[in-house]
Amino acid sequence: MSLRISGLTKRFGGLTAVSDVSVTVEEGTIHAVIGPNGAGKTTLLNMLAGDLVPSAGSVAWRDEDITKLSASARVGRGIGRTYQRTALFTDKTVIMNVAMGELAETGGWRFLRPALDRPGLRGKALAALDRVGLAGMAEARAGVLSHGARRRVELAMVLIADPALLLLDEPLAGLGPDESRQVIEVIRALAPAHTVVLIEHDMDAIFSLSHALTVMDDGRMIATGTPKDVREDPAVRAAYLGEGPSVWGEEVP
Amino acid sequence: MRLISHPAVLLTLTAVLLACASVPFWGGTYELKVATRILCFALFVLSIDLLIGFGGMVTFGQAAFFGLGAYALFFLSPEYEAGSILVAGLGAMALGALAALLTGLVVVRTKGVYFIMVTLAFAQMGFALFHDTDIANGSDGAFVFVKPALTVAGVTLIDFESRTDLHFTVLAVVVIALAKLVVLIRSPFGEALQGVKTDDRRMRALGYNPYLIRLAAFTMAGALAGLAGFLFASIDGYVSPELLGWQLSGQGIVMAVLGGLGSLGGAVFGAASLVLLEEVLKDQSLVGGFIAEHWHIPLGLIIVGIVLAFRGGIAGALSRLGGTLGGMGGGRP
Numbered sequence: 001m002s003l004r005i006s007g008l009t010k011r012f013g014g015l016t017a018v019s020d021v022s023v024t025v026e027e028g029t030i031h032a033v034i035g036p037n038g039a040g041k042t043t044l045l046n047m048l049a050g051d052l053v054p055s056a057g058s059v060a061w062r063d064e065d066i067t068k069l070s071a072s073a074r075v076g077r078g079i080g081r082t083y084q085r086t087a088l089f090t091d092k093t094v095i096m097n098v099a100m101g102e103l104a105e106t107g108g109w110r111f112l113r114p115a116l117d118r119p120g121l122r123g124k125a126l127a128a129l130d131r132v133g134l135a136g137m138a139e140a141r142a143g144v145l146s147h148g149a150r151r152r153v154e155l156a157m158v159l160i161a162d163p164a165l166l167l168l169d170e171p172l173a174g175l176g177p178d179e180s181r182q183v184i185e186v187i188r189a190l191a192p193a194h195t196v197v198l199i200e201h202d203m204d205a206i207f208s209l210s211h212a213l214t215v216m217d218d219g220r221m222i223a224t225g226t227p228k229d230v231r232e233d234p235a236v237r238a239a240y241l242g243e244g245p246s247v248w249g250e251e252v253p
Numbered sequence: 254m255r256l257i258s259h260p261a262v263l264l265t266l267t268a269v270l271l272a273c274a275s276v277p278f279w280g281g282t283y284e285l286k287v288a289t290r291i292l293c294f295a296l297f298v299l300s301i302d303l304l305i306g307f308g309g310m311v312t313f314g315q316a317a318f319f320g321l322g323a324y325a326l327f328f329l330s331p332e333y334e335a336g337s338i339l340v341a342g343l344g345a346m347a348l349g350a351l352a353a354l355l356t357g358l359v360v361v362r363t364k365g366v367y368f369i370m371v372t373l374a375f376a377q378m379g380f381a382l383f384h385d386t387d388i389a390n391g392s393d394g395a396f397v398f399v400k401p402a403l404t405v406a407g408v409t410l411i412d413f414e415s416r417t418d419l420h421f422t423v424l425a426v427v428v429i430a431l432a433k434l435v436v437l438i439r440s441p442f443g444e445a446l447q448g449v450k451t452d453d454r455r456m457r458a459l460g461y462n463p464y465l466i467r468l469a470a471f472t473m474a475g476a477l478a479g480l481a482g483f484l485f486a487s488i489d490g491y492v493s494p495e496l497l498g499w500q501l502s503g504q505g506i507v508m509a510v511l512g513g514l515g516s517l518g519g520a521v522f523g524a525a526s527l528v529l530l531e532e533v534l535k536d537q538s539l540v541g542g543f544i545a546e547h548w549h550i551p552l553g554l555i556i557v558g559i560v561l562a563f564r565g566g567i568a569g570a571l572s573r574l575g576g577t578l579g580g581m582g583g584g585r586p
Contacts, residue, residue, distance in 0.1 A: 108445030
């Protein structure tokens with residue numbers, strides 16, 4: 001049981017954003033995708049989530065080929081995602097934003113009772129908000145939140161539906177140190193009950209969180225394996241040397 | 254959402270509806286007809302507000318469904334006896350819904366300016382269908398000689414030949430429509446529709462089907478516009494292709510914006526203010542001959558003034574006037 005990515009490729013006209021990426025993510029693990037800006041990380045995540053149709057290759061989740069499934073069909077298979085650029089419903093309250101993740105189960109085809117009156121929904125939404133430390137902001141309009149708080153609401157929106165596979169696009173981007181620590185612990189606690197694929201730039205977070213890593217550069221996958229393997233991989237070190245050795249922290253000789 | 258339940262908006266809405274209810278007790282035929290027309294347009298504008306204000310679908314063809322509802326009255330009325338209000342009214346809603354569903358299959362795939370274009374194109378096709386053929390006398394329009402009635406077991410309960418009966422029926426329909434729409438907007442469907450308006454990609458990622466949600470809203474709005482057209486045609490018992498025309502669609506948008514999009518109550522404010530402004534500006538004894546002759550110009554200036562002065566239309570202005578009465582201040586529409 002796993003997420004199997006085979007030969008995944010995405011071309012935009014003449015540009016190959018993702019080229020022939022093959023990775024297997026074991027269930028119950030946290031798998032980080034790293035690489036410089038423009039390496040194709042988000043494009044890869046978009047193909048996993050169903051927001052982009054691959055030009056070639058396939059994605060299989062729990063032995064089912066989901067390459068051609070729409071984003072909403074993948075939600076039905078237990079796959080949820082967050083966005084790099086926060087995409088909240090700014091007109092709605094924070095709790096309603098989170099509730100939208102759970103109400104999706106009905107597809108919105110309920111016409112009579114107020115949305116939050118669905119039995120158990122309010123409690124579940126508050127619990128999801130509590131996990132990211134925002135229960136106190138439940139009734140605020142999402143549009144007035146700080147950037148860090150918005151990122152955490154984003155995470156709560158996915159958490160409420162309790163997906164088996166979470167695709168997180170830079171969940172720590174723009175968070176303060178305290179918020180960061182809190183979100184890191186939320187993500188850490190997701191495994192082994194959930195499988196997580198995350199894109200992140202914060203190297204300390206990645207090495208403390210992830211069970212496996214994939215390094216991308218210029219659309220290609222240049223290494224994949226445990227954090228230790230990847231750190232010692234000559235191709236990775238060659239690719240990153242130009243960016244300065246500090247990227248890898250003190251452990252790099 | 255906040256606009257709907259704002260105390261100042263609710264209070265004003267109640268006042269306007271009560272004023273409409275009082276007209277049969279003091280007004281003559283002219284006043285009563287104006288009041289009934291306001292209420293029919295309010296229904297029509299509610300259908301537009303559902304699409305633009307809550308669904309982000311800027312329709313420029315809503316009159317097509319209004320006009321079809323009006324023609325339903327003609328088609329479902331026997332020539333020399335009273336038809337049934339129930340049959341004709343439900344027929345008008347069904348026709349509006351069916352036409353909206355069929356065109357919606359294509360229309361709701363588009364967005365923004367393309368949505369405007371495609372709704373306009375379909376509506377003008379509808380206009381041409383009645384204008385350039387012999388259906389119901391083509392461009393001349395057609396009269397309904399006996400207006401419908403609601404008869405149960407031989408007893409006539411409502412007769413649209415009576416202006417008062419018609420007026421109170423339309424008023425009741427407006428109140429019911431407002432109540433139903435408030436419930437709808439707050440239901441999971443309403444939340445999903447507003448979610449699709451803000452970010453449909455995000456909605457898809459959450460597992461919703463934005464296409465079907467838009468289509469459902471478009472169909473509901475078609476039914477509501479059809480009902481409004483049926484009631485409107487019952488005022489004078491006359492239908493013409495102009496009822497499907499783009500001018501009326503445009504007027505509907507103006508009323509919706511004037512009243513305040515996304516507020517429901519604004520539909521009533523917008524319809525009332527535009528109809529009343531028009532009546533006042535056309536009245537020589539009130540504004541003088543020159544203005545009455547060129548009433549479009551002052552009307553345009555007033556509309557521009559209101560839109561510039563009140564962000565969020567009349568409902569928006571009322572909600573700011575009421576301040577944070579409901580503890581829900583801050584934030585822009």
